[in-house]
Amino acid sequence: MEKTRALWGTTLVLLAAAAMHLWHITSVPAGLHYDEAFHGVQAQSVLGGNLRLYFTENQGNEPAIIYLTAVAVRLLGSHTWSGRLAASLAGLVTIALLVPAGRRSAPDSNTRAATGLLGAVCLTGLQWHLNVSRFGSQPVLAALAAAGTLWGWRAGMQSGRTRHFAAAGLFCALGLYSYGAARVLPLALLGAAAAHVVLRAHPARAARGLLRSAAVCAIAYAPLAVWFGLHPGWFTNRLLQVYAARSVPASFARMLGGLLWRGDRNWVFNLPGRPALDGLQVLLFAAALGSSVWQLLPRKSTAAARTNSATLWIFLLCGLLPAALAPDAPHFGRAAGALPALALLLALGALALWRWLAAAAGPRVALLVPVMCVASLPFTAQSYFQQWGANHNLYMAFGAGDLQLAQRIKLLDAEVYVSPQPQDHPTLRYVLGSAVARVHSYNSAACDLWPANGAAFTFASALGDGGVEPPFIRGLFPGGMAASPIMRGDFPYIVFWQVPAGSAASLPEWQPVERQIGDFAQLRGFQIVQPVAATPVLQPGTELIVDLYWLALAPSAQPATVFVHLLRSDTSPPQLLAGTDQPPCRNHVPTTQWHAADMLRDRIVLPLPAVLPAGTYELSAGMYTSASGERLPVSGGESALSTRALRLQNITVP
Incomplete structure (x- = not known):
């Protein structure tokens, strides 16, 4: 009976998560972000036979998200939402993994099912996770890898079985193939093993498990490690660009503050300034912190319970570390690996609050805690789809104008002279495919470009916010005609000037x-x-x-x-x-x-x-x-x- 209830509970949570992750996936957020388009272009090249261990374009990228996008493009076609759908499914797998990970992180055997379900509910209710899951880029895989590594490690420490430690090693390697920020996962495993040694909770098993996980991770990571050995500059390229050691203390403080009072200001990952945790989640986080401190007191808990809690805090802090090493913290994308541990800590906080309320006011009042956790999901959906997803600032953050331009060019038969978007812009390349050869790029602020062979063509000029159409365009070919512009709100954002075949340029005397x-x-x-x-x-x-x-x-x-x-x-x-x-x-x-x-x-x-x-x-x-x-x-x-x-x-x- 208990297993049936747990199965039904897990199914309902995953259905709710699927609704939030897949609702309007083709249109929210509007546009196609530069990184998403880049992954799509590289996915197309992979399907064309260009198989690589590392992609050096766009300042260097680990391959996992590109190969995942390639699968989606192969099955669905080169749609703007193909990569996002793949990322959303990865986000759902992360939520599903939190059920067994939560069961393995429960404070006792009586709360295993509740911890697993609450962990999945809490991760579903984090808008931070919803943002990275509906963004077709690397951060979602960092969260998935962290969830799998955490589950494998906790399962291995409880069972002692090699297969669980091997799973932790494989998920750790997945993180290393996914995102530079996921390179903290080996550090998290090392910290978790150290916690078992310090707290004297199966220290020998922890040492053996760490060696097994490390061996599997090393074997799986070996091909990419060899590639980095042959090209060492690429291993540190992004690190040297992003991270600044001098700013670590202040950045770490800002990252922790990003959880509670002032979040990421990047529209891609957040409603700027919104903390990662809402009011209820802050309460659960405080309860988890209080419960963890209480466990440290003499004779208040077992060594196993203390290591469970310590492991989650170690994974949380290690997950936050990549964002803390950069001066632009809090950066929710780089810290996505902290999400699984954060959700499980919220689940432990909910259990602690549940027990305290049950002791103080009775079990019926205590039921308010899980009910409130579930009831918070609609508020997260409302915040994501209405407050964030409908905001006009996403037009620029996700390159909606570039996508509309590419879609308009796809409908035109003539050559198109575009200013100032470059011909090799990933959005143009991904949407147009081979038709991108019809795009002639220039920048009207520095020059003018047109065909000298009398063929029909179209000028496309992006005005930006409050921009003015370059007068040279219409003066050069006065016989052309304006086509309907691409609008951003009430203002033209990209204007078009169509020139018929046989038109002669009206040039100044030279x-x-x-x-x-x-x-x-x-x-x-x-x-x-x-x-x-x-x-x-x-x-x-x-x-x-x-x-x-x-x-x-x-x-x-x-x-x-x-x-x-x-x-x-x-x-x-x-x-x-x-x-x-x-x-x-x-x-x-x-x-x-x-x-x-x-x-x-x-x-x-x-x-x-x-x-x-x-x-x-x-x-x-x-x-x-x-x-x-x-x-x-x-x-x-x-x-x-x-x-x-x-x-x-x-x-x-x-």
């Missing part, structure tokens, strides 16, 4: 050059924008602004840099007085991504020195290979200053 540089670029002409004069006269301390008009012949094999130099030619060798070297469009249109027949207007600004001797100067331009600095050859002609640069114009300084 001075023709028509010389080829290298085998991929032709400098068609230039225009001196400032100073504005038929015969420019330079003034010291001002700026010389030049527009270069490039015709792309093909993408280059290596990145190239454009240079524009102002030389005093009456000295030997010519003296460089001002110059600017930069990739085209300030690297928003690298030459390796050029499309044949594209025209690029690249604005170059040369700051002039405060002292500029009078005389005649030569303005020259060209390109060189960015890596080596070797200048690219220029086709011959009268305008050639040499075979490696072009003389554009003589300029006078009075």
Whole structure:
């Protein structure tokens, strides 16, 4: 009978958890976060045969979430919600694991079933866990790995069986394959074993169990460990970027404070500032802390009960440690490994409160504790879906505009010139697939880009918050027409200008050059924008602004840099007085991504020195290979200053 009730209770909890984890999974949160899109792109590459142990893109990523996303994409297709569904299912598995983990962490045999159920209920009621579970990225797997490691260790310490310790080792290895923040799991196992030794609760079994878990974890982790041994820089890459040892005490205090009064301010993981625990959960946490302190008093509990409690606190603190090592604590994503231990501590707090109320006011009053735990689930759902999920700030936090842009481009047949989103943005690559080749990226704040072959095309310009549409777009092709914009609330966020085939560009007058540089670029002409004069006269301390008009012949094999130099030619060798070297469009249109027949207007600004001797100067331009600095050859002609640069114009300084 008791087993039947426990089974029904577990089923009901998992059904409630499934409802919260899967409700509107295709639309909440709106958009597709950069990291989710990145995992989707890498999942597509895995399905294409690109199998790897570690993914070095996006500053380095462990492989587990990518392979999990690949399974979802293989079964469901490349939907925006495929990775999120996989993450949500991982979150549900974590909740299910807390039932046996809670049973193994119960203070006595009479409360095993209650502890398991309450642990699952408490984890379901944590909005923190709901946020990471509905986000298709690594943190949810850190929580899953921590739950499995905790269950395997507690089961092994109670049974002494090798299979349980092996399970702890396998889940620990899963964490190491999942997320850099999960590297604290071996430390948690070591701390749990140390607690058994210090508290004299089966110390020999703990030592043997630790060795078995460590051996299994090491064997499972060996392939990735060997890879890191061959590429040691990637093992520490993210650590060196994120963590700061000097800030650990203050960050740890902020992380603990994030549980109780001031939570993560990142919209991805939290309603900014909302503590991880609500009012009821704070009460349960305080009860768990009080109960743990009470157990430390002489003759108040057994050594086994004390080690149960100590193990949970060790797993909690180790799970919080990755966030405490970074100056931006509290960071709920990096601390996701603390969630299982936190939920089980809340369950122990609920049991302690239940017992205290039963002793003080009777068992009927004490039933309010589990009833309140279950009743809190609708409040968590309301906070997630209505307060957080419907908030307009998620539009930017989850890249909803980028997703809408990709979906709009997918509907268009023509080439699309997009500013300022790069062509290799993960959202564009994931949604468009091979059609991303139709995207020509640039940044209208630095340059302009359009086709020179008369084909039909569309401009797409993201205005951002309060942005202004670049006037050059409509002035360049006045015969085009505006398409319906992508709106953010009441304001246009991305505007479109569709240009029919055969339209000629309306360009300002330039001075023709028509010389080829290298085998991929032709400098068609230039225009001196400032100073504005038929015969420019330079003034010291001002700026010389030049527009270069490039015709792309093909993408280059290596990145190239454009240079524009102002030389005093009456000295030997010519003296460089001002110059600017930069990739085209300030690297928003690298030459390796050029499309044949594209025209690029690249604005170059040369700051002039405060002292500029009078005389005649030569303005020259060209390109060189960015890596080596070797200048690219220029086709011959009268305008050639040499075979490696072009003389554009003589300029006078009075």
